[in-house]
Amino acid sequence: MEGRVALVTGAGNPRGIGAAVCRELADKGMDVFFSCLEGEDPSPLLAELKRCGVRAGCLRIDLAPPDSAERLLDAVEEQIGPPSVLVNNAARSERDGYENLDAATLDAHYAVNLRATALLCAGFARRFRGTSGRIVNLTSGQSLGPMPGELAYAATKGALEAFTRTLAAELMHRGITANALDPGPTDTGWMSPEVREDLAARFPAGRMGRPEDAAKVVAFLAGEDSAWITGQTIHAEGGFLRG
Template sequence: MADRRVALVTGAARGQGAAIAARLVADGFCVAACDRLVDEVQATADTLDPRRALAVPLDVTSADQWQTAVTTTVARFGALTTLVNNAGVLHRASLSEETAAAFEGSWRVNCLGPFLGIQAALPHLREADGASIVNTCSTGAIRPFPHHSAYGSSKWALRGLTQVAAVELAAAGIRVNAVFPGPVDTPMLDDATQARLAAHALMGRIGRPVDIADAVAFLVSEHASFITGSELTVDGGQSLQIG
């Protein structure tokens, strides 16, 4: 078990989180697929190799649940070498209509959650060879989008957390990187929004969950052993467009 690669992936019930879990299992990882959607994440885990996949309930805003999730993962697989902070929420509102509760809720999931995850996983990551953390940011942390004050600012904060963690943890041999997805075909975007974004996309489509999973798989692999503090944009050129 000492050389086994073990990943904890949040937001793994569906969409790109489920795709990341599946890709890492295919790459030989053992994966704790974590989500607050208990039935859905169990269904996702049931589609994977039962020797390598475990469904774990997790509300990423709870420090206690993070500790339980990490303990459960290590008890099952014997180690924790990789953390993928993928869970996130998208909330839209104009500045004049935004509420303090909704704004704070976005920050708690999108930035506090990854912070709590890093804290909970850190003792085990320090013991691992080739340990890696990947945070899911967004092109909303590259360019501003109207009516995204809560989402955009929380992802900008996650971008900063990624950079600070990369610097602080480098000496421990823990690499910390981020992926920046553009629009992706997941339940986070309704059909009308997906169609509108695809119609204006440089490459004629929006992203697929596997596009993000492939990027994460690279960043946690030995092929990225000299990469930390990196920001890998996976957006089909969206961030190159103006307006």
């Protein structure tokens, strides 16, 4: 992976999957550019990545505006170079349910979870001039079961699985693979002790998923050994028992 450039979205949470992916790819020698939100401090993660001996950069950006994808792709090219790996981790998630669901909630989720991701994928592919490109889109297992109280999130992330499957068919002849990754419930700091205890009991290993677990799968999908895997939704959930 040395000398290649990765673009990772949504890496502003130090305990999140995005940050873990950045660390994993940098540890393998890849230059990393990531996005975070205004108000998030990217300095600690940037310092970590540079200590790995790679180039690193960041752009604070809201991915909801329609032009955000092109602005982010411009930034990584200007600061580090054209990426050969794109990891779409950024997501919007709010509790809703049918009693609270409205147009504004749907639109807000669509703008980040589907439109921004789709435009980043398309822009990445149009700009790509190499022979081995990788796209990994993070999902949450919407095809495996319901997510009560998260209608907008489930709808947009579920659509992302379908988008990834068709995108992969369009891009394979370019040497670009596109896959979706469902890491299952992952402890990134959002869970209460009660939720963590309940979920941990559903894992055969007796522990929650960790950001590093997801990052290792992303690193595999970003590497050369995954060249024959495309159009798949990979459920790396540690045997999580649903229901």
